[in-house]
Amino acid sequence: MRLRKVFLALAAATGLAAASLSISTAAVPPPQTGTLGGYDITGTYVSGLSSGGFLANQLHVAYSGVFQGAGIFSAGAYDCAQNNLNTALYACMDTFQPRRTPAELEQLTRTRAAAGSVDPPQNLSGDPVWLFHGTSDQTVDRAVNDDLATYYRDFGARVAYNNTSAAGHAWVSPIGPNSCGSTSSPYVNNCGAADPVKEMLTHLFGQVSPAASALSGKLVQFDQSRYAPGGNAAAISMGGEGFAYVPKACETGPCKLMVTLHGCYQYYGLVGNALMDKGYLNEYADTNNMIVLYPQATTMIGNPRGCWDWWGYQSVQYALKTGPQMAAVVNMVKAMSGDTPPPTTTTTPVPQCITASNYAHTTAGRAYVTLGQTYALGSNQALGLWNTFTTSTIRQTSPNYWVKC
Structure with missing residues (x-):
């Protein structure tokens, strides 16, 4: 399925596959209402699928002084869309129209860094970056994902790129409910013995311990408006609630922080806890001293699929440090480290042309x-x-x- 179909109609359901019998499933615990209290965070990383993958890259680039690495399922290079929906649809997912080359987007990044609107791209040098694109993925063209690999490599990042899996357009997990080649809700696929989550975390962290078979931690549900610029998450197409999985060990000891961003049609208000429950991150979080932060987008005019803003539907500053969604996520990250979030306010932002x-x-x-x-x-x-x-x-x-x- 090509992107225009994804944006204009729900993907048709395909067959489901049971999780591998060799993998123990550990259901995510029920959410507990709380706040993002301060933890001893030793490193911050970001991951995401599709629109969440595009936003993960934007966060890593714009805030390269905050994020030390990225894991991205099926997305393109920084600001490929150029604040244009047509470009997003037909150049940055499909490739019917010409798109900016990686070299052009790299120069754009340098120009923005010189103006202070993103962090210096020199920070990306040496950062671990893990990329994934399935051979059955017809939502994001392989060439677009290749551009992302080139973009990162040209800035000196340590790139690992898995492009041989038969997966469709989805997050891939050993306990995913969908068949490997599927592109359908809730967009979490099972490709048998393959464990891309372990592969991603190993590249980002150097090594990982085996996943837990039972979870020790808690799932915190928090108010995202507390962290949204203007104090109104809905105004920037973010859900009222966000979530964080906190292993028991992280309540008293040092831990890494992984920010994980869902794709379109995958937000909590539509698919519930599917990604949190079946994404297989919490199982590794428990045994590898890692908190997982799950921010949530939602729908608004111009964004009926609950995507993250990577083409400018909500703000022309979407790819800059001042981008409202990016600023909200970074406010959450700072709160996790003990920084006090900015006070909420109902001040209306200056309208953007x-x-x-x-x-x-x-x-x-x-x-x-x-x-x-x-x-x-x-x-x-x-x-x-x-x-x-x-x-x-x-x-x-x-x-x-x-x-x-």
């Missing part, structure tokens, strides 16, 4: 079309012909209300 084709505005939910003409949502201001060639610049002044800039 968004320039895009009229077609892109309508598909993102910023405008609508009538008789071939495009109109701004809410204000009904005329924007011109509805096509991919006519562009207009608009901004949101209140929920579901857009005006010309």
Whole structure:
């Protein structure tokens, strides 16, 4: 399935496969309401699938002084989408349109670093990066994932790239409920004896102990608005609740922190705890002194699939340190280390002007079309012909209300 189908329709369900009998399943415990208290964090890493993989890369690049490595299932290079939905759909997942080369995106990164909007890319040199792309994955084109490998290697990262698995577009785990080649909810696949999670963690950490067969820790459910810029998680397409799995040993001793970001259609409000329960991270967390932080996206206008913002549906600053979702996740990371999160406030951010084709505005939910003409949502201001060639610049002044800039 190509990305345009993923964005425009739910993937058809495919057959399920039972988890390997040699793997012990350890169900994630029921969530306990709490806060992200301070822990002795010795290193911070990020991982993710699809839109979560794109955001994992954005976080690693923009905050390379915070994150020391990344594990990414099926995503492309930093800011491939260039704040354009069409580019995201047809160049950065499908490859029907030309996309920025890794060299061009590397130069973009250097330029932004010089302006202070992302951390210096020299920080990426020597960082462990683990990448995965399945041969049955028709959602993200292999060439796009290859660009991500090139991008990281050119900055000196230590890249390991698994591109031989028969997996579909999914997180792959020995206890995943779906068959290996599936691309269907909840997007956690089982490829038999393969254990990409162990492979990823081994590359990131150097070595790992075997996964636990029973979990000792707790699953903390916390209010994400506490960490969101503006104090409103829903306003930046993040769910009300986030989660953190904390092994018992991490309550009193040093631990690593792994931030794990779900893909589209995989957020808690849709699939529940599927990734937390079947992703096989908690089992390794228990035996390897690792806390797993599970931030949650949700839906909003322009983001009906609950994706993370990697093409600019919520903010034109999405790939910068000032990107609202990225800032929220980093606030969570800081809180885990004992830093006090910024006080919540209801201050409304200054509206950002968004320039895009009229077609892109309508598909993102910023405008609508009538008789071939495009109109701004809410204000009904005329924007011109509805096509991919006519562009207009608009901004949101209140929920579901857009005006010309």
